[in-house]
Amino acid sequence: MIPELGHFALSIGLLLAIALAVVPMAGSYSSRPVWMAAGRPLALGIFVFVLIAFACLTTAFVQSDFTVNYVAHNSNSILPVYYKVTAVWGGHEGSILLWLLIQAGWAAAVALFGRQLPEELSARVLSVLGFVLIGFFLFILFTSNPFDRTLPFPPMEGSDLNPLLQDPGMIFHPPLLYMGYVGFSVAFAFAIAALLGGHLDAVWARWVRPWTAVAWGFLTLGIALGSWWAYYELGWGGWWFWDPVENASLMPWLVGTALLHSLAVTEKRGLFKSWTILLAIFAFSLSLLGTFLVRSGVITSVHAFATDPLRGSFILSFLAVVIGLSLLLFAIRAPAVSARSVFSFRSLETFLLGNNIILVLIMGMVLTGTLYPLLADAMNWGKISVGPPFFNLFFVPLTVLLCLLLGIGVRANWKDSRWDKLLTAWRLPFLASLIVALLWPLALGDYHWGAVFGIFIGVWVFASSIADIISKTRNASSFFAGLKRQRASYYGMHIAHIGLAVAVLGVVLTTVYSVEEDLRMGAGDSYQVAGYDFKFDGIRMAQGPNYRAFEGVLHVSKNGDSVAELYPQKRNYLSGGNTMTEAAIDTGLFRDIYVALGEPLDRSNPNGDWAMRLQYKAFVVWIWLGALLMALGGAIAVADKRYRKVKAARSVEVIGNVATA
Template identity: 50%
Template sequence: MIAESGHYALVLAFGLALVQSTVPLLGARWREYSLMNVARSTAVAQLMFCAASFAALVALHVSSDFSVVNVFENSHSMKPLIYKITGVWGNHEGSMLLWVSILALFGGLVAIFGNNLPTSLRAYVLAVQAWIASAFYLFILTTSNPFLRIANPPIEGQDLNPVLQDIGLAVHPPMLYLGYVGFSISFSFAIAALLEGRIDAAWARWVRPWTLVAWIFLTAGIAMGSYWAYYELGWGGWWFWDPVENASLMPWLAGTALLHSLVVMEKRNALKVWTILLSILAFSLSLLGTFLVRSGVLTSVHAFANDPRRGVFILLILCIFIGGSLSLYVLRASSLKQGGLFAPISREGALVLNNLLLTTACATVFVGTLYPLALEVMTGEKISVGAPFFNLTFGPLFIPLLVALPFGPLLAWKRGDLLGAAQRLMAAGIAAFIVLAVVWAWTLGGSTFAPLAIGLAVFVIAGAVIDIVERIGLLRLPPGIAFQRARGLPRSAWGTMFAHAGVGIALIGIVCETSWNSENIRTMRTGDVTSIAGYQLKLESLTPHQGPNYRETVAKFSVLVGGQVIADMTPSKRNFTTRSATTTEAALLSRGASQLYISLGDIGNDGTIAVRIYHKPLVLLIWFGPVLMAFGGLLSLSDRRLRVGAPKPAKSVRGLQAAE
């Protein structure tokens, strides 16, 4: 009965989405206030039914109802409760239900908190949001129904993919989807602006918080996915330029460019056409990622589906929304009035440069990801585009971006003083040069580019701090006055500082881990000792252990420094009999921002075991940087200007505004 109720709730949500996608549009066309307001009630009701459907699927997994195909194929009665819940979206059908639930959530939030929006604009936005939802409801109901029954239910399930039985599944996909789907609001606002033919600084103020929310979640989701792959796959790597990893990076790059473009539009009422295009591209790239994961065109650890029907359906959705939106953009963009002018050397100019470099980097990743697929379709030839291509093309684009990053906040709007900004960044340049010289001397004979990259990262971090120091007058005013000015500084300014500093911190982690990591691969038996980066590791024991739905061999290592034991590390090798699969559970020991990393290989018949040991200097900075960037986004989101939003129209003009 739960499965049928969940399916019925999903059908009702689909019906409400169809109503929401048509009636408000007619109301906006006929200037009928009551019809436009239908969008709000249907969006909230759609959210309730979709949430009920998702809750039903969770209940089926928790109760281990193996009469449902989705539960049978992805669960096991002995699986821990947390993995029963996360297993709901650890498969194609459940993850698509999560995807559309988040889509309904964003639509419901716009309906609930969009009181300050003009009625016609809100009607258009929620209608476009319902178009997207309707397409995916139809996709789920026709090709990916999570509530299908089995005529003769089995006693036990087939269990979840062992790689997914990790706490990372509870965090990474929901955050990633909140980022992916969050850009649908920016997309809906863009289409609404094209349909109305009206866009201004107030529009940017309305769109910016939603874009910022999506960007925050996508930043955190990508970082969490990177860390999950780092410790779960046992390879010791944190980014593999996997096509599906690239599919999450592309909307992040476009979304970052969109955020900066929205700032220019809000402040100077400029870059209107470009901002609309970025709003469309950010969500279009999110849809592309959905297609890559679920169409079966890729072989990836991320790929869920391998069904041509599903691939064709998603490709059709992709063509309709991307092709339709870009066609509408071509037809209507010329009617949008351009805003204020600005000099090339200005804060607007710096943000435009930022946009150009980010979108070029996004285009580079796009070509490197899709070119092998296009070549295979046209010629049948299979090629692989991997890290060497991306490192040689993507990396150099970020060098000028990082150099320009500290200058932007120090330049004035409309017309800036480049020489003055350079003088104020003198301290950052000196700090970068000192660090560069120290690192170069310390690593004499090593990589030439690593010290330069670290110096550049320090320049970015110091430049972000100097912007705040200049604003509050820390070095030229009494401390009390500087403190008061710091308290009165907009939170968005603090958010910018943390976000920019996070970029530099992540770069330091990337360079140190890539350039100076140590690796020791060997076969060991109980009592053997090996060394790496000043640490001695002794294999104390190999112990079998029975888990809830697996058997594992746990290795105990003592970690010694100078003959003294400082910690124990216990990597393991797990065997899931139901799935006939084996996973490696790496052991991590953090020492400051650096880590020791141990993963196990095959166990020999003679009692030996293959061991892979890494020392990764400052590797944790790779993820601390994005966390700091997301924190900066949260600070910006809490800025009063974004919480208040655009001014509410006076009561006397609301009726006229509704009729426009």
């Protein structure tokens, strides 16, 4: 009965989504306030019914109701309860329901927190979100229903949740990632509403920026957590492999980053309006493209959910409709929202435009490398593999140029800047970056010119932000008084830039100074890696809630002092018989000690020699610390009080005219 209730709730949600797409939009064109006001209760109602459906599916998992086909394929009775809950989104059908829940949640958030919006704009934004919701309701009800039954012959026991997903990372990674993916639909809805109304000004950008920043922050956290999860769970010690599904999340993040900066220009100067609209369209379209790649079966990846061509065809058709209609509307209505102004090539606008172009170029490179093998296969050109050498060839120099422009542009002024002032502002950050870059490798004991260059780039971004903050407080009565003069969005920007600097340093240092050894070790053997002594004390058996494991015991020391005891595992899951490697990691601020247990070299004697991977990962944690700082910067920017001010319609018009002028 509970699964049927969930299915019924989804059906009601679809009807409400149709009403949300039609009624407020019709009201905005017929000037009927009641119809426009209907958007808010409809959006809230959709969220309630999708939440009911989600609760029903969760209940089925917790109760191990194997009469539900999706539960039978993704859970079993001995799975721990917390993994039964995360198994709700561990497969295709449940992950789409999670997506739909988050999509409905974003629409409800716009309805609740967008009351300061003009009624006409609010109605159109909610209607566009209603159209998006219709697409996902149809997708889940007709191709991916999580409530299908196994009756009349249900299995006595279910299959196991994929062992890769039996990890705490599964609790947080998909919801955070989807919050980012789906969040860009709000910016998309605002963009379409602006095109429909022919009105886009500085206040419009001020409304859109916090929604975009929140979505970008969630996506940043989702990508970072996914990278960290792959790092420690998959047993090979990497953090990014240019996997097609990894790329699918990176592409909307790149365009979303460009969108944030373009919105800043639109708000401050009333410029880049058409560019901002395009970026909003492409950010959400790339999120849909990521969904297609994961669920269509066109790629093989440890991250992919499904291999049903029907589902892939549906998403591809939906993507074509979204992109096609959006670009058609843009082609028709873009002149109504375009803006013209003059600014110097030394201005902040120029540097922001340059960074935007570079971000889009990086996205285009990632898109090409991801889709070209699929196109070649579809056109019978043969099997083509595009790997890290291709991506790194373009990604590294473009990222270097991006960081250089970021550090230069942060000191520029709007409209125009004087060369003498710019050169003075750049001098100290340049000298500080050069000195740190030359001295830091000496402290690490291995001088590497690649490290010198990478450190210079990272420190340049960091030093430029610090120098700009100091310059803004120079003429104040005190340092703290100067700090109080700046808006939260200003500090959010610089914290995000510092986060990028920390992440760049982490990538550079871990790439140059990490050490990896694959070797054979038996009980009592010792080996030294990067000055650390690893002593293998042998294998013991370990018992988990639904697995048994061979567990290695290693003592790590340095210069005779104990550093850590590590216990890598080779797990065998009882239900499906799958074997998984669980790495053991001792994490520090400046290095990780990473051990992965391979295979027994004599399968008849588990107490004999084993294949072992020992790694010293220099500064690798800085990558994720940098991502956390970037997300924190986005959150601080959203806290800026000017985004919470209610503006009357007349104020909107006046400010819009001033910004355009």
